[in-house]
Amino acid sequence: MQGPIVIIVEHARGEIRPSAYELMTLAGKIRETTGAETRAVMLGKEIQGAAERYSTACAVPVTAVSDARLRDYNAELYTMVLVDILRGMKPSYVCVSHSSQGSDFAPGLALRLSAACISSVEGMHDGENGLRFYRSIFGGKMRAEIKPAKATTMLTLQPGSFKPHAAGAEAEARVHAYDVTIPDPAFGSLVIKTAPSEGIDLSEAKVLVAAGRGINAEENLDLLQQLADQFPQSATCGSRPIIDAGWMPYSRQVGITGTTVSPSLYIACGISGSAQHVSGMRGAGFVVSINSDPGAAIFNVSDICIVEDLTAFMPLFIENIKSHRAADSI
Ligand SMILES: Cc1cc2nc3c(=O)[nH]c(=O)nc-3n(C[C@H](O)[C@H](O)[C@H](O)COP(=O)(O)OP(=O)(O)OC[C@H]3O[C@@H](n4cnc5c(N)ncnc54)[C@H](O)[C@@H]3O)c2cc1C
Incomplete structure (x- = not known):
């Protein structure tokens, strides 16, 4: 038995x-x-x-x-x-x-x-x-x-x-x-503080543009913000290395030790697709990933896989969306 x-x-x-x-x-x-x-x-x-x-x-x-x-x-x-x-x-x-x-x-x-x-x-x-x-x-x-x-x-x-x-x-x-004798611990938490959150709540965003280590420089976050700005109810977020580098606050981290998100669209930029990250975004409706490595694990959970260098691809992508929007509004 x-x-x-x-x-x-x-x-x-x-x-x-x-x-x-x-x-x-x-x-x-x-x-x-x-x-x-x-x-x-x-x-x-x-x-x-x-x-x-x-x-x-x-x-x-x-x-x-x-x-x-x-x-x-x-x-x-x-x-x-x-x-x-x-x-x-x-x-x-x-x-x-x-x-x-x-x-x-x-x-x-x-x-x-x-x-x-x-x-x-x-x-x-x-x-x-x-x-x-x-x-x-x-x-x-x-x-x-x-x-x-x-x-x-x-x-x-x-x-x-x-x-x-x-x-x-x-x-x-x-x-x-269940009764058990519990001694005083050798160590313990004095206070547990909730990290302050800024901007739209990630768990409520419909579109998330996520930055990974592959964005290579903090200045490139601007490109991601420009992409997010093309969509209503959107926000940028990041993988852990981006938060550890201090480029985004902890409230923007997606993953096992961050927030679990389920937007309609998740655009992963320079993210490899570690299990710790993927477990936080598995609930996304549609996933677009941009990565220069054709073997990146993030492609296993993506609907559209773009094998490109981010810095070359993103400005063209944003321009393209903007020109389509402009044409639609004429
Ligand atoms: C206990 C524990 C908890 C963790 N919790 C989390 C968590 O909550 N969230 C989380 O995200 N991680 C978490 N991690 C870290 C996790 O294991 C990974 O290290 C992390 O997710 C990797 O982040 P990344 O994909 O941005 O970076 P990397 O793994 O370094 O990937 C960078 C990617 O960028 C691509 N790239 C590089 N240059 C370019 C370019 N010019 N253009 C396009 N693509 C490019 C590369 O091909 C690569 O795939 C945790 C780890 C541990 C041990």
Whole structure:
């Protein structure tokens, strides 16, 4: 008899992250093959209401640990409490979101449980010799297929890889409080500040023009802004190197550690297509990518692939749009 599939539900002070519902979809797919039951675990402060919401929406029993010291994420306490719970559950799979939080505690937790750890999972299939999980490697240029070889496997799921679980008929909430002695942590967060946002909210923009390292110089951001200006409800955004360089504020970062966006049109300029970036823009309706490398991974998720040098292509592209607009308005 296989041990249960356990989902670690990520939330911010009771607000459940959308990725927690994607974990339920992953668990459902594993269950189709293994038949193992699904359970969820949630840690936090006064999380009874949130645990009930998750239990109802996903029709799973939730084990909840509520303690003031767990109000905000703390790697040390999370690992300690989860080791305690999971040793008792003897899970076959533990599903964690590949967020900054999940990717922080999952490898150490796997080590403590003598479990396998497959990180940044983007998909799975039922192979001849059991389940295989796949993930991008070499910045998205290749795909690795991995077969777990331990009784317990920790999976961190790249957000956006599966559709969120669609709630069926309202199930009765099943929440079990779990008692564990929690010591004062060696370190913890004093304050959590939300980064200030400027301009249009990225998650509400209809057209996004995204800058990657391939724009090469800060001055070239002007070209992207000119392109964005051609569309209503548009904005510019960037990949992490652009934000790290200080060329755009953090509120403009798209990706796993930035914002998740779903515009009608996403124009990726000089972006290679790493899994961390793609997971933030996978929901875009139509993707146009401009990249000088014909093998760039971003082309795997693009509707139109333009193999060109940005600095040569962009001015012509903008001029072309402007002249079409002018002709249309005559
Ligand atoms: C824990 C973690 C979290 C992360 N979170 C994020 C995140 O939220 N968002 C994010 O974006 N990244 C994130 N990253 C970083 C991510 O792994 C990649 O390093 C990053 O996305 C790469 O950005 P890029 O595509 O702009 O740059 P690169 O990978 O350097 O790609 C630049 C691209 O530009 C092309 N290019 C170069 N010159 C030109 C030219 N003249 N004309 C046209 N094309 C050109 C190149 O061919 C290349 O494909 C994270 C990484 C880690 C480890």
